[in-house]
Amino acid sequence: xxxxxxxxxxxxxxxxxxxxxxxxxxxxxxxxxxxxxxxxxxxxxxxxxxxxxxxxxxxxxxxxxxxxxxxxxxxxxxxxxxxxxxxxxxxxxxxxxxxxxxxxxxxxxxxxxxxxxxxxxxxxxxxxxxxxxxxxxxxxxxxxxxxxxxxxxxxxxxxxxxxxxxxx
Numbered sequence: 001x002x003x004x005x006x007x008x009x010x011x012x013x014x015x016x017x018x019x020x021x022x023x024x025x026x027x028x029x030x031x032x033x034x035x036x037x038x039x040x041x042x043x044x045x046x047x048x049x050x051x052x053x054x055x056x057x058x059x060x061x062x063x064x065x066x067x068x069x070x071x072x073x074x075x076x077x078x079x080x081x082x083x084x085x086x087x088x089x090x091x092x093x094x095x096x097x098x099x100x101x102x103x104x105x106x107x108x109x110x111x112x113x114x115x116x117x118x119x120x121x122x123x124x125x126x127x128x129x130x131x132x133x134x135x136x137x138x139x140x141x142x143x144x145x146x147x148x149x150x151x152x153x154x155x156x157x158x159x160x161x162x163x164x165x166x167x168x
Contacts, residue, residue, distance in 0.1 A: 009033055009044055011060070021063045025056050032078050036085040041066070041102070043088055045076035053092055055079060057102070067105045071098055078121035089130060091118035097132055097157070109162060114155075123159075130157040 009030055011021035028048035035042050042058040053072030056065055074093035081088055087108065088100040096112040120133035133154045156166040 009042065009058075011042070021060070023058050023063055025054075026065070028054065031076055034079045034081055034088075035060070036081045036102070037083060038085055041081075041085070043079045043081065045079050045090065047075045053090075053094075055088065055090060055100070057105075067102075069100050069105050069107070071107050071110075072096065074117075077117070077119050080121055080123050082123065083125065083127040089121060089123060091121040091132055093117040095134075097121070097130065099159075111157065111162065111164075113164075128159060130159055131155070132157065 007024070007030060009023040009025070010019055012019055023042065023044065025044055025046045028046035030044055030046050032045045033042065040060050042060055043055055044058065045053060045055045047053055052070070053074060053076040055069040055076065057067040058064065059066050069088070072090065072092040072094050076090050076092045078091045079088055081102070086102055088102050090098050090100065095114040095116060095118060096110050097118060098107055099109040100106065101108050114134055116134045118132050119135050122131045123129070131154060135152045154168040155164050156168070157163065158165045
């Protein structure tokens with residue numbers, strides 16, 4: 001039952017094992033979490049069928065919500081802060097990679113030319129490239145009409161030019 005599901009994000013002291021913070025997002029199931037490079041902000045992404053994908057930003061010291069980002073139309077699979085913490089990247093089952101301004105919550109850019117769900121995301125340490133992986137989690141049936149429903153491509157994206165430069 002839903003009552004048995006925790007639906008929280010917990011922050012722990014890695015050395016002592018002490019629980020430092022419990023975050024309870026306002027809605028939905030938590031799918032992904034990231035912490036800003038300076039350690040002051042946590043980003044969580046949750047799914048709610050009424051609200052779609054919601055990214056919530058939290059203050060690490062107080063545990064209070066400091067912002068929300070709306071735009072994805074399906075489950076958000078990954079959130080990642082840029083190396084300087086000013087931008088947040090997100091991927092989704094809606095087939096888009098979105099780039100957000102952390103301070104304002106405004107969507108800065110969107111790459112939505114992918115044919116299937118985006119399942120994974122990573123950024124290069126220098127912030128120049130993103131690597132995104134596509135695929136199917138298994139609840140879509142492969143049919144002759146939908147031959148691309150199991151697309152397992154990985155794309156290397158040049159973030160300066162917002163262009164896909166290699167498909168693996």
